[in-house]
Amino acid sequence: MADNFTAIIYPTKNLEQAKALFTTLIGEPPAQDTPYYVGWTVDGQNIGLNPHGFEQGMTGPIPYVDVDDIKARFDALVSAGAAVLQEPTDVGGGAQIATVKDADGNTIGLRSAPAA
Structure with a gap:
């Protein structure tokens, strides 16, 4: 696995609303859809929604390096x-x-x- 930015995770308070918005933005339904994480892969970039992110201390999107x-x-x-x-x-x-x-x-x- 190469070291590069391959995921950006967004905290969300309303998972269904955020999922609808990102589905519209990306133009397709999420590849992963669970109560604790919803995610898409676009050109090798993972974009995810974390409904518990704010509870975990997230204050905004976080880029992750593999x-x-x-x-x-x-x-x-x-x-x-x-x-x-x-x-x-x-x-x-x-x-x-x-x-x-x-x-x-x-x-x-x-x-x-x-x-x-």
Whole structure:
């Protein structure tokens, strides 16, 4: 998996309303539609809606970078001065996410696929 921005997750308070808006924007129904996450893939870019995002501390969209070793990259970012928002956490099926904040207050997300 190459390190690149491949997901942008938006927090939403009204999942059905947001799903309708993004379906109109993207022009097709979501590829993944669950009560805890709704997502589309457009030209390799994942666009997702998180109905629990605000409860989890999200204040706006978060870009996620896919990495092979989430713990190592997370630790390297913290060593470089990033503030911890969310330690690497399993989000189902062995996939993990983590978030940090840079010195300017920007949230950076990391995402790793399940181990093979």
